[in-house]
Amino acid sequence: MxxxxxxxxxxxxxxxxxxAGGFGKNKKYIQAVDDVSFTIGRGETLGLVGESGCGKTTTxxxxxxxxxxxxxxxxxxxxxxxxxxKKQFVDMLPYRKRMQIVFQDPYASLDPRMTVGDIVGEAIxxxxxxxxxxxxxxxxxxxxxxxxxxxxxxxxxxxxxxGGQRQRVGIARALAxxxxxIVCDEPISALDVSIQAQVINMFEDLQEEMGLTYLFIAxxxxxxxxxxxxxGVMYLGRMVELADSYELITRPLHPYTKSLISAIPIAxxxxxxxxKRIALQGDVPSPLNPPSGCRFRTRxxxxxxxxxxxAPVWREVDRGHFSxxxxxxxxx
Amino acid sequence: xxxxxxxIKNERLSFFTPAGEVKALNDVSIHLREGEVLGIVGESxxxxxxxxxxxxxxxxxxxxxxxxSLYFNGHQVEEMTDKEMRKIRGNEISxxxxxxxxxLNPVYTIGNQIMEAVLLHTDKxxxxxxxxxxxxxxxxxxxxxxxxxRQYPHELSGGMRQRVMIAIALACEPKLxxxxxxxxxLDVTIQAQILELMMELKDKLGMAIIMITHDLGVVxxxxxxxxxxxxGKVIEYGTTEDIFYNPKHQYTKGLIRSIPxxxxxxxxxxxxxxxxxVDMLNPPKGCPFAPRCEACMKICLREMPPVTNFDRVHYTQxxxxxxxxxxxxxxx
Numbered sequence: 040m041x042x043x044x045x046x047x048x049x050x051x052x053x054x055x056x057x058x059a060g061g062f063g064k065n066k067k068y069i070q071a072v073d074d075v076s077f078t079i080g081r082g083e084t085l086g087l088v089g090e091s092g093c094g095k096t097t098t099x100x101x102x103x104x105x106x107x108x109x110x111x112x113x114x115x116x117x118x119x120x121x122x123x124x125k126k127q128f129v130d131m132l133p134y135r136k137r138m139q140i141v142f143q144d145p146y147a148s149l150d151p152r153m154t155v156g157d158i159v160g161e162a163i164x165x166x167x168x169x170x171x172x173x174x175x176x177x178x179x180x181x182x183x184x185x186x187x188x189x190x191x192x193x194x195x196x197x198x199x200x201x202g203g204q205r206q207r208v209g210i211a212r213a214l215a216x217x218x219x220x221i222v223c224d225e226p227i228s229a230l231d232v233s234i235q236a237q238v239i240n241m242f243e244d245l246q247e248e249m250g251l252t253y254l255f256i257a258x259x260x261x262x263x264x265x266x267x268x269x270x271g272v273m274y275l276g277r278m279v280e281l282a283d284s285y286e287l288i289t290r291p292l293h294p295y296t297k298s299l300i301s302a303i304p305i306a307x308x309x310x311x312x313x314x315k316r317i318a319l320q321g322d323v324p325s326p327l328n329p330p331s332g333c334r335f336r337t338r339x340x341x342x343x344x345x346x347x348x349x350a351p352v353w354r355e356v357d358r359g360h361f362s363x364x365x366x367x368x369x370x371x
Numbered sequence: 372x373x374x375x376x377x378x379i380k381n382e383r384l385s386f387f388t389p390a391g392e393v394k395a396l397n398d399v400s401i402h403l404r405e406g407e408v409l410g411i412v413g414e415s416x417x418x419x420x421x422x423x424x425x426x427x428x429x430x431x432x433x434x435x436x437x438x439x440s441l442y443f444n445g446h447q448v449e450e451m452t453d454k455e456m457r458k459i460r461g462n463e464i465s466x467x468x469x470x471x472x473x474x475l476n477p478v479y480t481i482g483n484q485i486m487e488a489v490l491l492h493t494d495k496x497x498x499x500x501x502x503x504x505x506x507x508x509x510x511x512x513x514x515x516x517x518x519x520x521r522q523y524p525h526e527l528s529g530g531m532r533q534r535v536m537i538a539i540a541l542a543c544e545p546k547l548x549x550x551x552x553x554x555x556x557l558d559v560t561i562q563a564q565i566l567e568l569m570m571e572l573k574d575k576l577g578m579a580i581i582m583i584t585h586d587l588g589v590v591x592x593x594x595x596x597x598x599x600x601x602x603g604k605v606i607e608y609g610t611t612e613d614i615f616y617n618p619k620h621q622y623t624k625g626l627i628r629s630i631p632x633x634x635x636x637x638x639x640x641x642x643x644x645x646x647x648x649v650d651m652l653n654p655p656k657g658c659p660f661a662p663r664c665e666a667c668m669k670i671c672l673r674e675m676p677p678v679t680n681f682d683r684v685h686y687t688q689x690x691x692x693x694x695x696x697x698x699x700x701x702x703x
Contacts, residue, residue: 090558201647231414232585236629236643243640258558265631265641288633302563304588306630308611311592318567319560322528 046078047116047252048220054110054123055094055101059327069326071097073276075111076353081219084246084253086267086284088260088299090323093273095256096143099222102254103138104131115220136166139213143225145205149197155208156193159183162215182211185248186241203234207241214245220252227262239266260303264288269359272296275334276326278353282360292362294370295335333365341366373442375402376546376579377426382439384425393651395421395434397603403596405546408573408580410590410611412626413600414648419583422600423549427464428456444546462492465540469552471532475524481508481535482520488542507538512568530561537568544576551583566593587630591615596684599623602649602659609685619679620687621664658690666691 053075056068072094079085087095101108104121113120115138121128142148149158159179162168169175180190186207197205206226213221223242227235239262245251257263263270264284271281272295280293291297298317305311319338324330333351336342351363364370384396396418403409411419424430426441426448441448444463448456468474476484485504489495495503501520508516511534524532533553540548550569554562570593573580582594590597590611597614599607599622607620618624625644646663649655655662661671671690679692 090560203647231648232587233414233626233629233644234647236631236641237645239631240641240643260559261631261633264633265635265638285636298560300633302559303633304562304566304586304592305633306587306591306615306627308591308615310634311588316563316567318564322530322561323558 047081047083048079048254049114050078050098050102050111051076051113052111053098053101053108053113055097055106056109057106067327070276070329071326072101073329074353075273075276075278077271077278077281079220079252079254081252082246082250083269084255084267086263086270087254087256087273088258088263088270089273090258092275092323092326094276094326095273096224098273099140099224099254099256103140103222104128105140136168136216137218138220138222139216139218140222140224141206141209141213141226144229145202145209146229148209149205151197154194154196155183155188155200155211158197158208159193159211159215162212166216168216178215182215183208185214185245186211187237201234202230203237206230206238210238210241210245214249217249218251220254223253223255223257225257226255228257228259235262242266260288260300272299275323275329277334277363278361279335279364280360280362282357282362286360290360292356292360292367292370293335293364294339294341294366333363341370374404375442376405376407376444377581378402378440378442379422379426380440380442382422382425382441383437384421384430385435385437387433387435388652391652394654395603395651396425399439399600399603399605401598401605401608403579403581406573406577406579407596408582408594410582410584410594410597411600412584412587412590412597414585416602416648416651417600418603419600420551423466423551423581423583427460427466427549428453429466458492461488461540461545462543463545464547464549465543465545466549466551467533467536467540467553470556471529471536472524472556474536475532477524479523480520481522481524481527485520485535485539485542488539492543503542504538507542508535510541510572511535511538512564513538529557530564533557533561533565534568537565537572541572541576545578547579547581548573549581549583552585553582554589555584555586562589569593587615587626599626602651602654604659604688606660606689607687609681613681613685617685619681619685619692620660620689621666621691622660623687625665658688668694 053072055072056070059067059069061067089095100106102113108121108123110123112122119127156179159182160175163175163178169178179193183192188207227238255266267284270284270287272279274295280296291300298319301317321338324337330337332348333346336346345365351365353363356362356367379401382396382399386393386395399422413419436449482504485507486500489500489503505516508519513519513534554565594611597611598605601622607623618627628642629644644663649659657673658671658676661667668690676688676690676693678686678688679696680686
């Protein structure tokens with residue numbers, strides 16, 4: 040428990056159900072995130088991977104209360120942000136200064152009618168961080184510099200920038216309030232390969248300079264492995280495995296993680312030809328009506344009776360290596 | 372007659388936009404034999420899709436072919452009329468698109484859309500075409516084909532829709548299949564399924580494939596030859612081994628260096644390609660990559676480099692390679 044108490048970010052049993060039609064008894068819910076728990080230490084990067092619809096983005100957004108959580112508890116720096124059971128919800132405004140987000144699509148997340156300076160400056164205005172115009176301008180320019188843009192860019196509009204530059208603007212906007220914690224929601228997916236490395240390096244530099252803590256969400260496991268200290272793997276709303284990033288890649292325990300890692304195309308023809316894929320059958324089931332017991336059982340090559348009846352318990356299999364599967368001991 | 376199935380020579384294609392001429396393809400030469408798999412990699416806007424589309428006679432307005440010859444399977448594509456083109460399109464040459472969500476018609480059933488291709492190019496009756504459609508669905512690994520024939524695209528998942536797209540493309544057993552980023556919109560585990568399926572079908576039907584992608588991992592496992600495109604030019608061409616183990620062009624080298632490796636044990640900083648992609652409206656005068664190139668020389672800014680041949684297959688367009696080869700020759 041001592042480790043948990045020291046953690047900068049503690050998420051316990053986070054749940055996010057979205058209503059999806061129906062009335063009364065028949066009311067249906069999309070179980071986007073269900074019983075997800077993790078911690079992040081100060082200055083650490085936790086990667087979150089999974090296929091589309093697994094709830095990784097919803098997890099990030101729910102923590103920032105961009106969605107109202109339907110269950111669970113979130114403790115940030117020893118302060119409770121929300122505790123659904125106790126109906127405890129804090130006023131987010133002071134915390135928005137400390138927690139920020141970088142969105143996936145740099146084309147859709149910037150207002151086309153605002154100059155880049157105003158986009159970055161808006162947060163400064165909201166939080167009244169600048170005493171006068173000059174100070175506001177100075178902060179904006181400093182943030183743009185930090186992300187590799189310069190002062191002349193401040194008066195331009197988003198359409199004048201390339202994808203990589205726009206993502207830099209999105210990052211500058213998040214940095215403007217000097218946050219401690221940033222949710223990076225697929226920040227590199229929309230960028231060209233040659234630009235991705237630039238942006239990843241920048242995230243690393245900023246982390247070092249400003250002591251940032253990241254929740255880095257992406258579906259590209261190679262990139263996540265590169266930037267994260269630890270990685271959590273999600274499947275259909277649940278966390279299936281969490282471990283140190285090198286450990287997770289080299290010694291995955293959960294059958295889903297194993298197949299996910301084997302499916303990554305490796306940019307090396309010799310290794311690619313030798314490596315064996317653990318092909319998964321079928322598609323991800325609907326989160327409206329997830330399978331009983333273990334959610335992965337419909338595609339799992341090891342599934343049996345027990346998996347259908349009983350949801351596997353999330354447990355620490357090895358030091359710092361968590362997983363939820365009935366058959367871990369058998370698989371090793 | 373040519374020894375190749377596809378032989379594109381010195382193709383020039385421009386888009387005449389209101390803002391000016393965009394030279395999308397500038398002296399592109401590509402060839403491949405029957406049953407061969409060629410990968411075309413490059414960033415968005417490098418001309419990889421345009422090359423493939425022009426071979427199918429699908430150049431969109433305001434694009435115009437202004438030079439070069441396009442040979443395919445006994446046809447001189449640039450001289451063909453629309454009517455002649457329609458005869459081979461979907462018959463001898465087929466394409467699958469990136470986004471299976473938008474490339475199927477939402478108001479027709481799956482069966483209808485597969486049968487369309489069969490009815491257009493063969494003299495099968497409707498009943499026979501229906502049987503053929505069922506056969507094709509089985510071929511691409513879709514279960515319950517009878518039921519699927521009556522379903523609409525929205526009832527299928529992304530991976531399934533891409534399988535249907537492949538079924539349509541294969542309806543007439545084409546000689547050449549163009550796959551335009553066929554797995555970019557799909558999750559990794561589904562991507563692995565689709566790539567495996569394509570390779571299986573290639574072996575079964577003996578068609579050639581042009582694989583357009585920005586993912587070096589995908590080409591590493593699938594292709595025999597690779598063309599690297601940058602700003603409307605093939606800047607390097609070679610076998611998969613040449614490109615991955617002996618890259619010569621600075622851009623190719625940078626591209627391979629910049630991808631994070633999943634098997635890296637210690638954390639190494641990524642080495643990105645600096646700068647931003649070319650503005651195709653105002654391309655630099657000499658080599659288009661020169662402004663981002665570490666080894667840029669004076670001549671690079673003035674003149675486009677000629678082709679440097681290393682062996683029968685492997686070539687680049689780079690002044691540095693030209694210089695090195697000259698010096699080698701002089702030393703001999």
